[in-house]
Amino acid sequence: EMTQSVEPKVLDVSPIIDGAKFQKFHWLTIFWCAYIIIFDGYDLAVLGVILPAIMTEWNLSGAQAGLLGSYTLIGMMVGALSLSALSDKIGKKKVITVCVLVFSLFTFLCAFATTPTQFGWFRFIGGVGLGGVMPVVTSLTSEYSPKRRRSLMVGLMFSGYSVGGMLAAVLGIFVIPVLDWQAMFYIALFPVLLLPFMLKQLPESAAYMVQTQQWDNMGAVLEKVEPGYRHEANTVYSNPSVVKDNSKARIVIGDLFLDGRMLSTLMLWAMCFMSLYVVYGMTSWLPRLMVQAGYPLGSSLSFLFTVHFGTVLGALSCSWLMDRYSGRNVLVAYLFVAAAAISALGFASNSVVLYGLLMVTGATTIGSQIGLYAFIVRFYPMTMSSTGMGWALGVGRLGAIIGPFAVGLLFDLQLTLQQNFFSFAVPAVLAAIFMSMVSNRKTVS
The missing domain is CATH 1.20.1250.20 (MFS general substrate transporter like domains)
Known part of the structure; x- marks a missing residue:
């Protein structure tokens, strides 16, 4: 019975995790x-x-x-x-x-x-x-x-x-x-x-371990996060995110429209829809369209590789620019460049030009999509950022679902390569226009 008399020590896990070195x-x-x-x-x-x-x-x-x-x-x-x-x-x-x-x-x-x-x-x-x-x-x-x-x-x-x-x-x-x-x-x-x-x-998730009171497991993880830390048997952990979640009023979808965010929220949704339509329509059909245009399968697949390679460069450059300039304007610029690059794809006769355009296409379409995630998270106040993200992506997913099917319908119409690529450029331009209508100010928490 003696061991039970020790007072439990309550420790907040966030400062340890937030302040840790890599x-x-x-x-x-x-x-x-x-x-x-x-x-x-x-x-x-x-x-x-x-x-x-x-x-x-x-x-x-x-x-x-x-x-x-x-x-x-x-x-x-x-x-x-x-x-x-x-x-x-x-x-x-x-x-x-x-x-x-x-x-x-x-x-x-x-x-x-x-x-x-x-x-x-x-x-x-x-x-x-x-x-x-x-x-x-x-x-x-x-x-x-x-x-x-x-x-x-x-x-x-x-x-x-x-x-x-x-x-x-x-x-x-x-x-x-x-x-x-x-x-x-x-x-x-x-x-x-x-x-x-x-x-x-x-x-395991820290929030979950605190919620289910797995103190020893939580301590063991913290010792890995911060090698100088030692877990003691009588330590009880707390995690502010857990408490807040139970007590705070539920964020309802209507909150996304308050404080003058109505137009911006709708535009972000429309932009997400168009952007994901392009991303998924393109990635699922690019090799097939290129085979139809007379390229061998091997090179059609290397085109897809090039698009994904461009994505990495695009995501990094987009995030870097967004930290320095207006996030909205960077995204608008990326999408207009995307529309131009995609339109030009149908006319590229030289393989160097073609690969270059495909890299730019990957960088500006999928790259700007990753930049958009960062923008949305920062656009809404902290308490509703995950709700804002969830809804924008939910609406965007519809674009992702319709994309491959719609491109398939167009494929059956036996269009020229130029017309096929032009059908991707139009939604990219629309996405840029929608994005330009989003408010640029940081919304207050």
Whole structure:
């Protein structure tokens, strides 16, 4: 009974996490979160890579092929809405485990689909896992980032997305001619194989451990975050974000429209819709459009690689410029450049020019999309930034779902290459116009 008489010591975990220096712990956390995001990027890009092959094999029309791209994104939308909320109830690690198992196994099963319908179902269910895991790893990375390195850590993690896209394109160039398109889906088993190591090294969410009063586990993680720290048996932890969440009034969607934000919020939604329409319409159809224009499949895939390579440069340059100049104007400029580059793609006769334009296209379309995320988070007051982000992305996802299908319908019309690219340039111009109507002032908290 004697041990119980010791007074518990209450300690707030945030200052320790916020003030930490970069440790092995931080690198491991980024590594595993980025690893998951790489497969996310791979999974979305892989459809564009195999589209020319499956359209021939299953004799699909453009509309049918486009729907296969849309199914994954519908699944992602379902996953993002349903599974990410679950992480507050059962912890982030469990949700990550379930999601990785689901998206790995069902993406792997795509290799054994014999009909477009089966393939579509596997893509949809796999998409649920993909969509569920993305917000969870993003918030886990953000939660354990030292304060002054937060955007860098999240940025590093998101670059895994482009790495996945490049990986899909490179493997496609070498694997499809030798082993057929099915082999592209075998790779999806990798995340499952490494799951035990991942679970050993990934920390559980601090907010969740405090909520469920796992004091010893919390202490063990803090000792890794800050090697000088020692957990004592009688320490009880607190975390301000947990308390605030229980007591604060719920943020309702209507709040996004208050304080003169009505027009800006609607414009951000419209811009997200157009921007994601371009991103997903382009990435899923680029190789097929290039094959139709007479380029061999190998070079069509190297075009996709170039777009994803440009993305990395675009995301970095866009974030850098946004920290220095008006975020809105940087995004507007990027989107106008995107429209110009995409329009010019249809007329490029020289391969150097073509690769250059594709790199600029990747940098300005997907790069500005990543910049837009940063803009939205800063645009709304702290208490509603995640709600603002959720809604903008939710509306944007509709653009992502409609994109591949709409491009498929256009594909069936047998348009010229110039007309096809022009159909991407129009929404890019619209996105720029919508963005220019967003208010530039920082809204007050």
